[in-house]
Amino acid sequence: MPERQESENGLENTIALVTGANRGIGFEIARQLAERGVRVVLSGRDEAAVETAVAGLREAGLAVEGLQLDVTDPESIAAAATELETRHGRLDVLVNNAAVRIEKYGKAPSEQTLAEWRETFDTNLFGMVETTLALLPLIRRSAAGRIVNVSSLLGSLTLHSDPESYTYSDTFKALPAYSATKSAVNSWTVHLAYELRDTPIKVNSAHPGYTKTGMNDGAGDQEPPDGAVTSVELALLDEDGPSGSYVHAGKVLPW
Numbered sequence: 001m002p003e004r005q006e007s008e009n010g011l012e013n014t015i016a017l018v019t020g021a022n023r024g025i026g027f028e029i030a031r032q033l034a035e036r037g038v039r040v041v042l043s044g045r046d047e048a049a050v051e052t053a054v055a056g057l058r059e060a061g062l063a064v065e066g067l068q069l070d071v072t073d074p075e076s077i078a079a080a081a082t083e084l085e086t087r088h089g090r091l092d093v094l095v096n097n098a099a100v101r102i103e104k105y106g107k108a109p110s111e112q113t114l115a116e117w118r119e120t121f122d123t124n125l126f127g128m129v130e131t132t133l134a135l136l137p138l139i140r141r142s143a144a145g146r147i148v149n150v151s152s153l154l155g156s157l158t159l160h161s162d163p164e165s166y167t168y169s170d171t172f173k174a175l176p177a178y179s180a181t182k183s184a185v186n187s188w189t190v191h192l193a194y195e196l197r198d199t200p201i202k203v204n205s206a207h208p209g210y211t212k213t214g215m216n217d218g219a220g221d222q223e224p225p226d227g228a229v230t231s232v233e234l235a236l237l238d239e240d241g242p243s244g245s246y247v248h249a250g251k252v253l254p255w
Contacts, residue, residue, distance in 0.1 A: 011037040012063065015088045016235060018042055019071055019131060020098030022049040024213040025150070028228035029095055033235060034062035038093070043080065045070035045098075071098045071127030081134040090141035093235045096128045096185075097150045101178050101215045109176040117177040124181035129188060145201035148234045149189050151246065153207045155182030158254035166210070186246050186255060193244030202237055206230040207248035 016033050020026040022044035034040045034057060042057070044050045047068040054066040067083060070076040084091055100123045103112045132147065139145040154172055159165040160179065166172070172179070186205050193203040211227030212220035220227075230248050234241075246253045 011236070012039060014038045014092045015084075015090065016040050016093035016095065017067070017084065017091055017135070018095040018097055019069060019128075020044055021095075022046060022053040024215065025208050025211055025224050025227040025231075026095075026097040027053055028224045029097060029231050029235075030064060031057055031060075031062065032225070032228050032232045033093070034064050036232070036236065037063075038235075039088075040064045041067050041084065041087075043067040043069035045072075045076075069131070071131050072122050074130065077127075077131050077134045080131075081138065084135070084138055089138075091135055091138040092142040092144065093146045093148070094132065094135055094139060095148045095150065095231055095235055096132060097231070098127065098131075099124045099150065099181075099215070101175065103175050103177055105171060105174050105217070107174050109173060112174070112176055117180075120177040120181055121184075124178070125184045125188070128185065132192070139201060140199070143200060144239065145199075146235050146237060147192070147201065147203040148231050149185050149203070149205045150231055151185045151189075151205040151207055152179075152182040153210070153248070153253065154179040155184075155186050155205070155207075155246075156254055157183060189246070190244050197243065200239070202234075202241055202243040204234045204237075204243060205246040206234050207246070207253055209248060 016038045018026050018030045021030045021042040030040045030042045042054055042064050050066040054064050057064040067080055069080040102116050154167055160167050189203055189205040208227035209222050210220045211222050212218055
């Protein structure tokens with residue numbers, strides 16, 4: 001995927017917000033963007049955890065600032081949008097990374113509770129959509145806005161039905177609500193990309209890869225820095241990059 005060409009002064013005039021960024025893949029996305037010179041607003045629902053994450057990156061000399069943002073709280077979303085407008089007046093990159101996995105491994109799909117479905121959708125889909133809608137006016141002010149929705153291979157119905165895919169297993173069939181939210185994230189990506197097709201804004205879904213994080217109980221075949229790479233690439237796409245795509249490591253994935 002072609003990345004945005006850096007100007008003589010680098011990317012320091014690019015403002016990016018990463019949600020759910022105080023740990024795991026979100027933290028690595030924030031770190032890698034900041035290492036490229038982007039001014040990163042690192043956000044999360046736990047203000048103390050956000051401050052700790054920001055302090056660590058600043059100690060490394062990176063241009064990062066913090067912002068409390070709970071994507072399940074409309075007042076928090078509205079306050080964050082107001083604060084971003086006050087600080088920067090626009091937003092160039094939005095990485096919708098915040099997500100939860102609360103279903104229990106080892107259960108059949110029909111054994112997962114409706115309460116778990118609702119809580120999962122509140123964060124992974126409704127929270128992402130509400131955050132995007134609140135920040136879209138600021139993204140429209142960017143010369144080249146980028147929206148990256150962190151999805152998952154579990155969002156692919158094609159691969160969920162493929163016996164050769166690792167998603168075709170008791171382990172991942174125990175996550176019907178999580179998987180459904182990521183399928184919905186992909187659908188939202190396609191719809192929003194269509195709406196914005198005649199603007200400079202690009203909207204894409206990223207599969208990070210099976211990454212060793214707390215969400216996976218430490219399981220996975222790659223480390224968090226690897227899991228951040230695709231989202232960072234999509235955040236920095238140049239004008240010839242795709243929009244409305246679902247990718248991992250430069251490869252288009254089946255819906």
